[in-house]
Amino acid sequence: MSGLECSEIYFNNIHDNLFRLEAEYYKKIYLSIEKKLANYNELGMYVNSINCGPFGSSLLDDKYEINGVLVVRPFNLKQLTIENENLVYISEETLHDNNLKKYGRNTVLFSRVGDIKIGVSNRDNITISPNIIAVSLKNEFLAKYVAVFFYTKYGFLQIKRQLKISAQPTISTNVIEKLKIPFFDKLVDRIISKLDITENLMQQANKAYLKAEQLLVKELNIKIENNSNINIKSFNNSFSNSGRLDAEYYLAKYEALQKNIYKYPKKGNICSIITLQDKNITPKDNKKYKYIELANIDNIGNIIDCTEDFGVNLPTRARRIVHTGDVIVSSIEGSLNKCALITEEFDGAFCSTGFFVIKSGIFTSETLLVLFKSEILQNLMKKGCSGTILTAISKEEFEKICIPILNDNIQQKITCYIKQSKLLYNQSKLLLEAAKKSVEIAIEQNEDIALNYLQEQSDNILNNN
Structure with missing residues (x-):
């Protein structure tokens, strides 16, 4: 019986529970919660x-x-x-x-x-x-x-x-x-007020990210125009050069974007200025890891949750390891905007092979995040996508995209806004966790202890600025 779990249940109790017979339904943790x-x-x-x-x-x-x-x-x-x-x-x-x-x-x-x-x-x-x-x-x-x-x-x-x-x-x-x-009179009111604060913090986090985005747009001063879906190309300037026959690849708006980027004072292809970490690493079967996939990323580049499991249970696409300061960029069309900055919390985690894992000595991580989530880079990545069942941008197409190299002053301003956004997001996340934990404390101990815990944690979190 080593490593196994056994629960003894009366037949009458099985009947009371909609006649559920599967063993998992009677795990000890479930029975403990039911009793509590x-x-x-x-x-x-x-x-x-x-x-x-x-x-x-x-x-x-x-x-x-x-x-x-x-x-x-x-x-x-x-x-x-x-x-x-x-x-x-x-x-x-x-x-x-x-x-x-x-x-x-x-x-x-x-x-x-x-x-x-x-x-x-x-x-x-x-x-x-x-x-x-x-x-x-x-x-x-x-x-x-x-x-x-x-x-x-x-x-x-x-x-x-x-x-x-x-x-x-x-x-x-x-x-x-x-x-x-369960409902606890004082705790319910206190939790609802704390959740109002978390919402406000998230709104401020979004505004800080938007300021960084607006700064980038103003600096590049590149407009995306959709004036025409017609673009005539010779064989030498199309398939012979690119190997692509799909009409969308040659849309005039992509051509205009590239020309405008070429006008920027400093620029370069991704392959020459960004390090792409694409080595596949197999997680160890008996070690527990955090695993990040597309659904775990929000609209301002935060990793809102992840899967934690032993390597043997992770999907076969969990093959890219990430470290603090890396930026992950989705390669899947329809989810290209799923980009995130790896924080200390996710150092050593695995991510899906559907991401490019990038870093650069020329750009700050925060600048890379905003740049690759920008409408300009999103369009150029969309241009490079190909495939049938799962359309995605290949490593070769990704690396040949030309991107602007922003000066240090602009990068520092963007970095400041993103760091502010991350701080506000983290405060919101921690406050929500404290609210959840306080309910558990009220169930396990009493409401007064829960109230004291929530207030103490709230003060510590909101004073961390």
Whole structure:
């Protein structure tokens, strides 16, 4: 029995739990949490409605609009809210024609399929995809606390236990309704106020990043024009030179971008000024690593989470090791904007082979991040993409892109803005973690100890500037 786990369950208790017979359902950690939460009420006691997105929805991407009613999908749920990128909208007419429900602010959202994700609607006009469950609370003020609780071990593991796994892990509205949740009068109010601070910190982090981006745009003074989709090339100036026959490769806007970069005082091809680390390294089977993939990166270059597991369990694409100061740049078309700066927290982590891992003695890491996330570099990388099933930019195409070499003064200003953004983001992240931990302390010890912990951690985090 060494290394094995055994739990003894009465038949009557199996019946009470919807006749779940799989051994994983009765892991000791799940039974311990069930016992710990036994005296608390079910979430269903506090809700007006729990609705799943429309099954068999005929909503297709040709119905998406530039604006209108936001359609929330599971991957839009990040950092307890709805992200500001990868968003799609539909018209009120399409909403009505497809009999879709509309939801407002402070609706708690759960992913129904795949990875467990929870968030709170920060918008007044949304609907949900078939893979989202929407919970409308009787008291909307409690929404942020509910989301925080279900990211603690006591909430998250309840959901994980109830997942039904066939092709993909799924949960149902009945499961959500029966999840246990504790409420602590003073702590709930304190956590909600701290979450308001985390939101404000994230807004400031985004503004600092935007300032760096605007500084780069002003310095380069290069406009992207989409005036014409027609560009006539001779054989010698096209396939004979590039080996590419796809028409998009020769779009006039790409040509104009390249000409403008050539006019910049200093420039160079990536291969001559940036070090590309593309050696594949196999993780050791019995060692635990952090693993970063595309979904772990937010819209301003932060790594918001990662997978932690033993090397033997990591996917075969986990072959690139990263270190503090490296910048990772996605090579996959459709996700080219997934770029991130590696901080000390992720030193020695592995990332997907879908990333280029770069560094340079000419650029600061912060400048590289902003440069490769800029619309100019994003367009030139998109130009280089090729393939059928999975379109991506190859190493050869990537290395021959010509990029501007910014002077030290501009780079230092960009670096200052990005460091400020990272500090604010980190404060927001740590404060959220403190809020989660305080709920766990309240369950395990008492509310007063939890309140003291939250206040002490909050003071330490916010004074770290």
